[in-house]
Amino acid sequence: MHVRIRLFAAHREAAGQDDYVADLPAGTRAHDVPRLLEARFPGLSAAAPSFAYAVNRKQVPADTELRDGDELALLPPLAGG
Amino acid sequence: MRLLALTRDPLDEPGLAAAVARPSSGAVVTFVGRVRDHAPGHAVEYLEYEAYPEMVDAVFGEIADETRERFAIDEVGIHHRCGRLAVGEASVVIAVAAAHRGPAFEACRYVIEQIKLRAPIWKKEVGPQGAVWVDTRP
Numbered sequence: 001m002h003v004r005i006r007l008f009a010a011h012r013e014a015a016g017q018d019d020y021v022a023d024l025p026a027g028t029r030a031h032d033v034p035r036l037l038e039a040r041f042p043g044l045s046a047a048a049p050s051f052a053y054a055v056n057r058k059q060v061p062a063d064t065e066l067r068d069g070d071e072l073a074l075l076p077p078l079a080g081g
Numbered sequence: 082m083r084l085l086a087l088t089r090d091p092l093d094e095p096g097l098a099a100a101v102a103r104p105s106s107g108a109v110v111t112f113v114g115r116v117r118d119h120a121p122g123h124a125v126e127y128l129e130y131e132a133y134p135e136m137v138d139a140v141f142g143e144i145a146d147e148t149r150e151r152f153a154i155d156e157v158g159i160h161h162r163c164g165r166l167a168v169g170e171a172s173v174v175i176a177v178a179a180a181h182r183g184p185a186f187e188a189c190r191y192v193i194e195q196i197k198l199r200a201p202i203w204k205k206e207v208g209p210q211g212a213v214w215v216d217t218r219p
Contacts, residue, residue: 009131009203010214050218054201057136073133073201079215080132080161080202081114081173081193 001026001068005033007041009076015041030055030072031062050077084158085141087134092160097176101156106178110185112193114173116166120215124208130163130172133201137161144195152188154179159192161202172204 005020012018022037034048053060054073066072082093082100098109116128141159148157155178162172175192179185196202197217204215 006133008133008201009205012131050216054133054136057133057139059199073136075133075201076203076214077216077218078197078199078201079204079217080200081197 001028001066003028003033003066003068004071005037006071006073008073011041011044011047011074011076014043024066028066029062030060030064030066033066033072034074044074047076051075052078082158084156085138085145086160087132087137087141087163088160089162089164092162092171092174094171094174094176097158097160097174098178101158101176101178103155103178105180106155107180108182108185109176109178110182110189111177112173112175112189113171114193116168116170116172118168120206120208123206123210125168125206126208127168128166128172129205129207129212130161130166131203131205132161132163134163136201140200141196144192144199147195148177148188148192151191152177152179152184153181154184154188157188157192159196161196161200163202 030053034044038045052075158176160174177185177189
């Protein structure tokens with residue numbers, strides 16, 4: 001299945017891009033994604049404990065199962081205001 | 082003027098205060114967040130704000146709806162900057178209009194705390210020592 005991954009801040013800079021369409025196995029959960037994409041984006045796996053996850057622009061629990069066509073955002077610690 | 086916005090343009094505090102006020106509003110409280118010239122242990126020359134714009138729109142909408150439900154207010158507005166901001170520039174402006182000052186102050190405080198907790202926005206501090214993405218986790 002295809003899931004659009006959104007990257008921000010330090011992870012966007014390290015990746016050199018802010019989005020990426022990943023081909024993921026069925027049943028993948030949000031918190032699996034940093035490990036699955038580690039080869040493509042080194043450093044994501046180490047950062048995983050700091051991530052919150054949003055699916056289709058809504059924050060979700062880390063173990064949320066992804067669906068084909070979802071947009072998954074890996075959110076580093078927020079710093080708005 | 083849109084009451085909820087993420088923008089690269091300089092913020093207009095008086096404009097937003099005027100936009101939320103109704104004839105019934107006896108109080109308008111505004112909060113302005115500004116870029117300060119220091120962070121713990123080092124100087125700051127400028128900030129670089131980055132956002133997840135589509136989700137910011139959704140989160141600002143949720144925060145505004147909750148604020149109207151929780152407090153006796155007439156209207157609330159939230160404008161947040163993104164891009165490069167110099168020391169002294171406003172990064173966020175919140176304006177709350179209400180019949181009375183109590184709910185206006187309380188609602189304004191609620192909005193800024195919720196933005197800090199929930200809005201998908203990040204900032205990079207750039208100073209003489211280099212650049213660092215701010216991590217406010219305890």
